[in-house]
Amino acid sequence: MTALAPVAPVPESAPAASRRRDRPRLWRGVVLALAALYFLVPLAASFWYTVHNQSTGLSLSPYAELWTAEGFLTSLLLSLVLALATIVLVLLLTLPAMITVRLAAPRLRPVMEVICTLPLVVPPITLVAGVSRSLQVGGDVLAPTPFWGTLIAIQNQDFPLVLVFVYVVLVLPFVYRSLDAGLRTMDVRTLVEAARNLGASWPHVMFRVIVPNLRSALASASFLTLALVLGEYTVASILGYQPFAVWIVTISGSKGQLSVAASVLSLLLTWLLLLTISGGSRDRSA
Amino acid sequence: MARVLGALPLLAFVALAFGIPAIAMVAGAFTVEGAPGLGNLALTTQGGYLLALGNSVKLSAVVAVLGAVLGTFLAQAVVTSRSRALREAVLTASGVLANFGGVPLAFFWVATLGNAGVISGLFGLPSGTLFTFWGLVLVYLYFSVPLMVLVIAPALDGLRPQWREAAANNGATSWQYWRYVALPVLTPGLLGGVVLLFGSAFAAYATASAMGAGTVLPLVTLKIAAALSGDVQTGFENVGLALSLDMVLVAALVMAVYLPLQRRSTRWLQ
Numbered sequence: 298m299t300a301l302a303p304v305a306p307v308p309e310s311a312p313a314a315s316r317r318r319d320r321p322r323l324w325r326g327v328v329l330a331l332a333a334l335y336f337l338v339p340l341a342a343s344f345w346y347t348v349h350n351q352s353t354g355l356s357l358s359p360y361a362e363l364w365t366a367e368g369f370l371t372s373l374l375l376s377l378v379l380a381l382a383t384i385v386l387v388l389l390l391t392l393p394a395m396i397t398v399r400l401a402a403p404r405l406r407p408v409m410e411v412i413c414t415l416p417l418v419v420p421p422i423t424l425v426a427g428v429s430r431s432l433q434v435g436g437d438v439l440a441p442t443p444f445w446g447t448l449i450a451i452q453n454q455d456f457p458l459v460l461v462f463v464y465v466v467l468v469l470p471f472v473y474r475s476l477d478a479g480l481r482t483m484d485v486r487t488l489v490e491a492a493r494n495l496g497a498s499w500p501h502v503m504f505r506v507i508v509p510n511l512r513s514a515l516a517s518a519s520f521l522t523l524a525l526v527l528g529e530y531t532v533a534s535i536l537g538y539q540p541f542a543v544w545i546v547t548i549s550g551s552k553g554q555l556s557v558a559a560s561v562l563s564l565l566l567t568w569l570l571l572l573t574i575s576g577g578s579r580d581r582s583a
Numbered sequence: 584m585a586r587v588l589g590a591l592p593l594l595a596f597v598a599l600a601f602g603i604p605a606i607a608m609v610a611g612a613f614t615v616e617g618a619p620g621l622g623n624l625a626l627t628t629q630g631g632y633l634l635a636l637g638n639s640v641k642l643s644a645v646v647a648v649l650g651a652v653l654g655t656f657l658a659q660a661v662v663t664s665r666s667r668a669l670r671e672a673v674l675t676a677s678g679v680l681a682n683f684g685g686v687p688l689a690f691f692w693v694a695t696l697g698n699a700g701v702i703s704g705l706f707g708l709p710s711g712t713l714f715t716f717w718g719l720v721l722v723y724l725y726f727s728v729p730l731m732v733l734v735i736a737p738a739l740d741g742l743r744p745q746w747r748e749a750a751a752n753n754g755a756t757s758w759q760y761w762r763y764v765a766l767p768v769l770t771p772g773l774l775g776g777v778v779l780l781f782g783s784a785f786a787a788y789a790t791a792s793a794m795g796a797g798t799v800l801p802l803v804t805l806k807i808a809a810a811l812s813g814d815v816q817t818g819f820e821n822v823g824l825a826l827s828l829d830m831v832l833v834a835a836l837v838m839a840v841y842l843p844l845q846r847r848s849t850r851w852l853q
Contacts, residue, residue: 328660329669332653332728336680339691339725342701346694349701390593397589405590412597414842418835419605420786422804423827426811427604430611430824462600469597521682528685530789535811542686546793549690557694560687564679571679 340564347558359558366555372544378456379540380526383464384519387472390465392515395476396507399485413473416466421531428463429536454538463532468525472518479514516573524570528563608831611824623825632806632822636829639785639803642716646723647781651773653724654731655739661732662739674736677729684726684783689793692722714799722790727780734779738772775844782837785830803830 347359363369391413398405416424432452439445451458488510492502508515530542539547541563549556615622626632661673695702696718698710712718742765750760788804791797797805803826810823 325660325664328656332657332660332673335728336676336725338702339695342695343691345701390596393589394593397587402587402590405587409590409593412594414838415597416601417782418831418838419601420788420804420830420834422786422788422807423608423830424601424604426807426824426827427606427608427611429811430820431603431607434607462596465596466601524682528683528687530686530793534789534792535808542789545686545690549793553694553699557690560690563687564683564691567683568679571682572675 343557343561347554347561350554359554360562363555363558363562366548366552368539368544368547369559372539372541375456375538376527376529376540376542379460379464380523382456382458382461383468383526384522386461387465387468387522388515388518391469391472391476392507392511393503395473395480396485396489396503399480400489409473413469417470421467421529422535424463424466425532425535428459428532432459432536457536457538459536460533460538460540464522464526464529467529467532468522471521471525475514475518475521476511479511483510520570520573524567527566527570608824608827611821612828614821623821624828626822627825627829631801632803632826635801635803635806636826638716638800640833642719642723642800642802643781643784645720646727646784647777649720650724650727650731650780650784651735651777654728654776655735655769655773657728658732658736658739662736673732677732680729681726681733684787685789686793688722688725689790692725693794696721711799714794714796716800719791719794719796719800722794723784723787727784730780730783731776734776735769735772738769742768771844775841778837778841778844782834782841785833785837 348355348357350356394409398409432448435448436445439448451462485507488506489502492506497506528542529540530546533540534543534546541559545556545559545563548559612623613619613621627636657673661670664670692700692713694700696708696713697703698713700713702708703710703712713722746764746768747760750764755763786804788808791800791802791805792808796802797809807823807826807830810819810826
């Protein structure tokens with residue numbers, strides 16, 4: 298930051314007001330222009346890459362071709378189903394745990410915090426290394442027991458539950474933080490005690506009292522999970538499944554234009570999802 | 584015991600889905616041909632594996648420092664701007680791009696600066712320009728700079744104009760204000776940002792893998808993937824696990840620095 302000062306020397310005699318206005322204008326313009334160039338050129342170039350073709354000229358056909366391309370819909374569907382399952386599972390696990398800790402066992406809170414931060418320390422590639430080894434060893438150890446069937450079932454190609462488990466671990470820190478921020482804004486204990494005193498059952502307390510108050514935190518946790526799972530490549534590719542991101546890489550060898558078109562689509566999707574989150578969080582702060 | 588019943592499913596799940604793989608990784612890393620030993624870890628500190636580890640650390644460090652500096656400039660440009668629309672637009676775009684790593688990012692850059700890319704065609708760049716160390720830095724900055732903007736913008740917002748005015752009233756120059764007032768306040772945030780950027784670049788696999796960077800710049804994540812899939816040689820899976828352990832150690836170190844820094848920097852945000 299110290300380098301900012303000499304960028305635009307200002308005459309000493311300039312009045313204070315105009316000095317404040319003039320000095321930043323130059324460096325700020327340069328910084329913003331460079332940033333715009335760096336961030337927009339790849340977007341524009343990629344779009345041009347998908348619509349322009351030496352032989353046929355301009356056409357939007359790659360985007361139409363996507364929908365009929367082999368594996369596009371299956372892989373996109375798989376990604377969406379995995380994302381939904383991950384959201385449901387991670388919320389079912391974290392929400393009761395966090396509320397219990399707040400109400401009944403505040404001493405467990407540091408433990409929860411550590412557990413939910415740990416996955417940040419483990420890069421996805423190392424987690425999946427451990428998972429694939431566990432599946433290997435598990436297969437050998439569990440073969441004579443009834444659990445073997447379970448182990449095979451979670452690796453089902455059509456709906457690999459094992460991916461959902463790994464994704465839940467990976468999104469845990471983000472979901473935890475989001476819900477924690479949401480729970481901070483309300484007085485959980487008072488709300489629950491008031492509801493219980495008035496005769497509400499526990500499920501009623503959960504779904505009619507807590508959840509509505511947490512709506513924006515839950516929404517942002519869900520959308521973030523959705524965005525992360527839709528773009529996830531590392532875990533799925535190493536374990537040998539083909540959700541959307543893996544499919545993009547698979548077709549890139551034979552159909553470069555299609556894979557870039559799919560990337561553009563996926564950016565638009567991410568953009569939409571995260572815009573929804575930022576809309577939601579603005580509601581919360583208001 | 585009944586009081587913590589609600590927390591049990593989560594604890595059990597983490598023990599299963601996180602604990603077992605972690606144990607499997609550590610156990611595998613210390614197993615050489617069926618017997619306990621340090622051979623795998625020793626292997627990871629030699630030859631190609633050490634080179635990959637070094638490349639990853641170097642790439643992540645360069646990306647972290649460059650990303651932090653550029654991100655801070657961009658954030659300052661936006662924060663001091665009086666246009667609300669610009670501010671909202673840049674912060675939202677940063678939120679999107681910081682989460683936009685992985686495969687699509689790789690293909691965007693391949694379409695732009697790759698061998699058949701639009702910009703490389705326009706300027707007649709030699710083939711392979713993107714597939715170098717600095718090419719990869721350029722690609723990684725695409726998600727690192729926005730991440731830095733998100734991290735540092737609140738801290739820059741926390742710099743009160745009164746501090747600058749007070750410094751000016753006491754006869755401080757702009758340089759002195761930045762050197763003795765603003766920078767010390769920003770230091771935890773800046774360092775935290777550098778560390779976070781380092782961690783995210785260090786862990787990145789999808790982008791490098793989709794670009795096919797492994798041949799020009801072997802990275803530790805690519806080596807792990809190759810060892811796991813038995814691409815190189817069978818029997819090297821345990822070396823992959825040992826490399827994973829190395830990575831976790833580096834990442835743990837990074838987080839051990841980051842979390843306290845983050846706590847310190849939030850003090851200024853009130």
